[in-house]
Amino acid sequence: MSRYVQDLRKAMSQDGASQFQEVIRQELELSVKKELEKILTTAPSHEFEHTKKDLDGFRKLFHRFLQEKGPSVDWGKIQRPPEDSIQPYEKIKARGLPDNISSVLNKLVVVKLNGGLGTSMGCKGPKSLIGVRNENTFLDLTVQQIEHLNKTYNTDVPLVLMNSFNTDEDTKKILQKYNHCRVKIYTFNQSRYPRINKESLLPVAKDVSYSGENTEAWYPPGHGDIYASFYNSGLLDTLIGEGKEYIFVSNIDNLGATVDLYILNHLMNPPNGKPCEFVMEVTNKTRADVKGGTLTQYEGKLRLVEIAQVPKAHVDEFKSVSKFKIFNTNNLWISLAAVKRLQEQNAIDMEIIVNPKTLDGGLNVIQLETAVGAAIKSFENSLGINVPRSRFLPVKTTSDLLLVMSNLYSLNAGSLTMSEKREFPTVPLVKLGSSFTKVQDYLRRFESIPDMLELDHLTVSGDVTFGKNVSLKGTVIIIANHGDRIDIPPGAVLENKIVSGNLRILDH
Secondary structure, X not given: OOHHHHHHHHHHHOOOOOHHHHHHHHHHHHHHHHHHHHHHOOOOHHHHHHHXXXXXXXXXXXXXXXXXXXXXXXXXXXXXXXXXHEEEHHHHHHOOOOOOHHHHHOOEEEEEEEOXXXXXXXXXXXXXXXXXXXXXXXXXXXXXXXXXXXXXXXXXXXXXXXXXXXXXXXXXXHHHHHOOOOXXXXXXXXXXXXXXXXXXXXXXXXXXXXXXXXXXXXXXXXXXXXXXXXXXXOHHHHHHHOOOXXXXXXXXXXXXXXXXXHHHHHHHOOOOOOOOOEEEEEEEOXXXXXXXXXXXXXXXXXXXXXHHHOOHHHHHXXXXXXXXXEEEEEEEEEEHHHHHHHHHOOOOOOOOEEEEEEOOOOOEEEEEEOOHHHHHHHOOOOEEEEOOHHHOOEOOOHHHHHHHHOOOEXXXXXXXXXXXXXXXXXXXXEEEXXXXXXXXXXXXXXXXXXXXXXXXXXXXXXXXXXXXXXXXXXXXXXXXXXXXXXXXXXXXXXXXXXXXXXXXXXXX
């Protein structure tokens, strides 16, 4: 954060912030307003209204960014949520299902957050188009799941994709292949906001284009943008007009986020007759999830607290598995009518996440983002449901990809379920080294995916390849030192083994 902003915030946080500092803040806002107006004049007429909405949204966010002081939670006010505000999934499931489950399903819309690129796994284009199982992509599996629901229950559950300007074009090209599927697919785009120079706090972009010099000048402002962009697209009103009542929102790379009929029934037929406008699925933390956002009670409301909002002195406490036992899976069930009401009242309050980036040319910028779950405190009668870990199966790295491609899971109608042959309900811990980071390198290193049913832990580092029909059990550590190469031979069974050094299998 720039020295200027730090000084500005420091002065603003002292009692009776001086008029001088207030003048500086207003001047900065005026400068940004002028820059945005200049950018808007470069918009072609058919994009003018859309661009204006985006830049207005950015201005509001920037205004709040200058107003807010330091971490956005007062640690002393954080309390454990009341017992009944986070329900165990078993209790929800025990209610069973009504006879009219089809009419309940017909009020649901599935929304997938599809703004991300596959760059962290070495892929170009939308992450949702990476093959994850039997050549099916994330998007294929999603469409198969919803088509199966619609066929089984004779319903019309649509799929809505929230794309970003990075993923929209490629995603739309692919959608043609689902024309004959029994799923209506809609898309809308999240906003496009200008990155700002970390020192001057002025937009980097000079015009609305995002090619050439401007390629890195714009960004999609996090999934918290769903409320405004869904509303602005007109799709929210269309779906309400069709009698839809709830959206089920999740990340497209979370393969555990399938439509759960028990949670849907709980929403549609609340046990106390009081409608619930927002449900967040949470699950128990393990050591791997210590940074995940958690649900707390704050000023009488359920509130999502992310690690970025925690004062430095309390970060270790926040990461404690014993004190904060659950984390947000980002599987959310939200009332459409409530989104419309709150959007029209401008009453959705989400904390700002300041995300620093360095552009390819070395320029330091910041992008202002929000998270979809942070809005929970703006909705009425919100609820957390503590779901099984199986509903959180994100694929962020090739280590995750190895798990979902393996025989640990079976695939049925687009849904992955843990194999009954696995004796433990948890997945193995897998750490693949940097030679496996890119999907194409990862695929080249496995002639076939190993049998992992009895695996607890796998660490692989260096230049390692796996032959066909390898079996891994217990704890397996394979380390090829720099300059060495290890080829695990076809049919090898490694059980509680450490393999290091040099091991070449030569074809005769």
